[in-house]
Amino acid sequence: MARTSLKMLADHLHLSQGTVSRALNGYTDISAATRLRVRDAARDMGYAPNPTARRLATGIAEAVAYVMPQRGDSMSESFVTPLLQGLGEALAGRGWDLLIVQAATVPEEVAALRRLTATRQIGGVVLSRPRKSDARIDFLRGAGFPFVVHGRSEGCAAYAWYDVDSRAAFAEAVGRLAALGHRRIGFVGAPLHFTFAQDRRDGYRAALAAHGLDADPGLEAVAALDDTAGEAAAAALLSRDPAPTALLCATDPQALGALAAIRARGMVPGRDVSVIGYDGLSIGRHANPPLSTMAQPQADSGRRLGEMLLALVDGGAPTDYQELHRAEFLRRDTDGPAPESGPPNNHREKNR
Amino acid sequence: MARTSLKMLADHLHLSQGTVSRALNGYTDISAATRLRVRDAARDMGYAPNPTARRLATGIAEAVAYVMPQRGDSMSESFVTPLLQGLGEALAGRGWDLLIVQAATVPEEVAALRRLTATRQIGGVVLSRPRKSDARIDFLRGAGFPFVVHGRSEGCAAYAWYDVDSRAAFAEAVGRLAALGHRRIGFVGAPLHFTFAQDRRDGYRAALAAHGLDADPGLEAVAALDDTAGEAAAAALLSRDPAPTALLCATDPQALGALAAIRARGMVPGRDVSVIGYDGLSIGRHANPPLSTMAQPQADSGRRLGEMLLALVDGGAPTDYQELHRAEFLRRDTDGPAPESGPPNNHREKNR
DNA sequence: CTGAAAGCGCTTACAG
DNA sequence: CTGAAAGCGCTTACAG
Structure with a gap:
């Protein structure tokens, strides 16, 4: 019943863990034959790498954080649930996880982001309702960390955002x-x-x-x-x-x-x-x-924000991901x- | 600027990493004097253990997952945002993180939970809107994993829940x-x-x-x-x-x-x-x-759900955490x- | 009471 | 093309 580990898979294939790992991660210096053999076995044995071990080894987290708007009127936060749903879908498409940052003040939010980014718990951040001058954005920019803003602030020319005009x-x-x-x-x-x-x-x-x-x-x-x-x-x-x-x-x-x-x-x-x-x-x-x-x-802003963030994580230029949408009179x-x-x-x- | 690691802290104190780790984790076989010395230094140097490393070493994740209700009408999901806020607050009190599980079908939700629990990415689960017969609950019970349900289902006598009558x-x-x-x-x-x-x-x-x-x-x-x-x-x-x-x-x-x-x-x-x-x-x-x-x-159900889950994680008996609240005519x-x-x-x- | 060592499950230079 | 080894940053029996 134990989850199959890299070691189990390697033993079964009579290969070293390193070789199996490289085969699975698409290294080109592995023969096509063994790559196939490894992938088949991985599938058959239901192998999936342990994200924690992978994160520790690579320093890259397959997860992003969404910073919740601060507690206020529940009616004016009704955009959050659909946004989370869309964001979750976009991330799930790639097997990434979604974390919630919830704090009562902006400095606490920054502290949480500092902790999460410093320990490589996350690989990107989505932010809602920016302030004109926003300490969270300042922090993320300073850290050179991938992020996308749901809205804009001063200096938005330099980062990725999704906004409605x-x-x-x-x-x-x-x-x-x-x-x-x-x-x-x-x-x-x-x-x-x-x-x-x-x-x-x-x-x-x-x-x-x-x-x-x-x-x-x-x-x-x-x-x-x-x-x-x-x-x-x-x-x-x-x-x-x-x-x-x-x-x-x-x-x-x-x-x-x-x-x-x-x-x-x-x-x-x-x-x-x-x-x-x-x-x-x-x-x-x-x-x-x-x-x-x-x-x-109507467009699914959460999904779009997730796609944009993943593109940034992949090395996309923030300035290539700035979208201004139109509101429609209802x-x-x-x-x-x-x-x-x-x-x-x-x-x-x-x-x- | 590098985050202070256990090694840095130990070197600075001329102690082994093991001793420092034990002092910080409250082991009783450490002299009170060094325990104090270690804790002071940790505070001064702003040391906080890397959660990923700790998770890999202990097999325990300081994070819980909330399973989002499936995409439906946004009005009928308006309880989610305040719930997440309360839940986040309760967890933050202990430095735990909050993950979101978002899937389109129950089997997909179960698969996500299986992955998250098997890889020890989470230490507990909060579930909303249970079905009378709920595969997610069946899975969590079978796995012996800590969880608390926002609502009840068949067999609720055996697990922890928070519900309104x-x-x-x-x-x-x-x-x-x-x-x-x-x-x-x-x-x-x-x-x-x-x-x-x-x-x-x-x-x-x-x-x-x-x-x-x-x-x-x-x-x-x-x-x-x-x-x-x-x-x-x-x-x-x-x-x-x-x-x-x-x-x-x-x-x-x-x-x-x-x-x-x-x-x-x-x-x-x-x-x-x-x-x-x-x-x-x-x-x-x-x-x-x-x-x-x-x-x-009005009571903050999210916060309460978080508290209950943490109590379970600490070894509390699920049957001690079953709360039925009353609705009031407005x-x-x-x-x-x-x-x-x-x-x-x-x-x-x-x-x- | 403290240190040295092994281990958690991966990845990735480095040899060969 | 593959293996052996080191390392990510912690924790925890095991000695002493």
């Missing part, structure tokens, strides 16, 4: 709202240490200018990524006078919160105030009313024409 | 609906190869009997776990005559689908037809109207009193 997405969203007659478009943004937050705000601002709408700083908010934060931020924006007739939100959970804020004022999302989110979460279909959103591409029911004379923003006063 | 939860839900005057309560169940599906249906049926309600097989459906399947199943149940005045769903995504089915018939969930889901997903707050549900305990807006004379189930006819 959320700047363009937010510009498109503004354009759509402008075409619907909206002139005062509010923006619920995300904390600006996230690169994507900066991108989305930039897209919003640029499109405002392009459409000749004035950029009222009072129409911009920054909130955490979740629904509760989105609701509070949206409520604040809606209480301004004149109020925005439309709200763009950096995430779908924020947008769901915004819908709640609108309903709380006795108004109807999509009629009195339009809302467009970003993510394309399927749960948006069940919102009240169903949420219009800029949807990230029209549901929260984007409507601007109300004739702005939204009825006298709700609070009326109820006094 | 969904049988009791569904019984309670039926009781609440019965108290609201509902006599015809429909049930959208999950595929019965999942243990939890059986439990939930059993709880439903038992409570029906306990409350003197008749168990009409025509009021029971089986559907996939997601919203689309839930919507179709609910639509079918609602078209029966007489129709149910309330619907119990095995998952929150199914329940969201049920709300859609009710609205599609021009009826109002919670008024014309009541709905109670199960999961307690936060997204239910944004449903139309907000979804009443049996919420799994009242939102979809459970209401039964309509006077049943729901207006003439929608289709009227529209002809």
Whole structure:
């Protein structure tokens, strides 16, 4: 029942372990005949090298780490599960394993990466949700370690990344709202240490200018990524006078919160105030009313990230693996024409 | 810059590697003085043993694997991210690593586990969503390998598990609906190869009997776990005559689908037809109207699963680690009193 | 109480 | 083309 080792295989073949090892690893100085003989026997005996021994001998780990986003709102982390599934599939295609790095702070994440890379436990890293200035990326670059980023940060020209053009997405969203007659478009943004937050705000601002709408700083908010934060931020924006007739939100959970804020004022999302989110979460279909959103591409980002990382491990140039994908507008029911004379923003006063 | 090895540390201390190793590993036959000296030096030089070498020498891996649920609806897998976070935290407390097993079929999962355990890449396994008869569990039990199950299966008396009593939860839900005057309560169940599906249906049926309600097989459906399947199943149940005045769903995504089915018939969930889901997903707050549900305990199941597994690895008896938690009713807006004379189930006819 | 040695299961220069 | 040997970085009986 014992797992067949190299020694067992070699003994059975009356060859030395070294020869068998080389035959299996495709060394060209082995005669074609014995190579075949060895491979057949290996298959028959169900031999597979022990990864731990191999790792110790070669210093190369057939495993990569994925750095989990830090604990936050579970809704805004719903991209993780499908990403892990895709990543796992891509790695499984080559027999590589997938490790999870889970820490509460960036310095702890860096420490974990330092340990894993220094001891050669992993051969590559996938990172999500980079900061504009990201200590994890700095570390990996400094160590010359293969990694690919799900998103971008400052200095992304130098490394491999997979991102969705959320700047363009937010510009498109503004354009759509402008075409619907909206002139005062509010923006619920995300904390600006996230690169994507900066991108989305930039897209919003640029499109405002392009459409000749004035950029009222009072129409911009920054909130955490979740629904509760989105609701509070949206409520604040809606209480301004004149109020925005439309709200763009950096995430779908924020947008769901915004819908709640609108309903709380006795108004109807999509009629009195339009809302467009970003993510394309399927749960948006069940919102009240169903949420219009800029949807990230269906394409399997996890699988693609895995493929890119394996290519880097094989010696590919990081700059050859930089992919910018497009988000697509997913029209549901929260984007409507601007109300004739702005939204009825006298709700609070009326109820006094 | 090279990582300090055992050899470097031993040379620096003018001791043999063996002595240093034993001092660090708490062997009692080392003098207290040198033990202290060694530990101080190890700290100062930032020594940490190479896990790969240690693993090869001891045959013990300081890592565990989590078997991902198979690719399905992302909404119904939203428990995975928080679970991984909690699990990762529990393991990090002891410096253990977390591996992901991702496969498309159960046999592939078993093959992956066989490989990981045979090569001593892992020291334990966490499993989610067991089948009633589960080949992965059979394999792990046969191998005598430490594992803990998130849920239960047949034969769960013999192994460690963490579960929520969904049988009791569904019984309670039926009781609440019965108290609201509902006599015809429909049930959208999950595929019965999942243990939890059986439990939930059993709880439903038992409570029906306990409350003197008749168990009409025509009021029971089986559907996939997601919203689309839930919507179709609910639509079918609602078209029966007489129709149910309330619907119990095995998952929150199914329940969201049920709300859609009710609205599609021009009826109002919670008024014309009541709905109670199960999961307690936060997204239910944004449903139309907000979804009443049996919420799994807030308690951090991932962390607890990790703690239990570590206890098993330390030699704990599996039967000492079996925890049944309670779900709590989360009242939102979809459970209401039964309509006077049943729901207006003439929608289709009227529209002809 | 400490050291020397063997071993975990591989890979890979180095000879021949 | 193949074998013998050293080495990856640890741990752990076994002596003394």
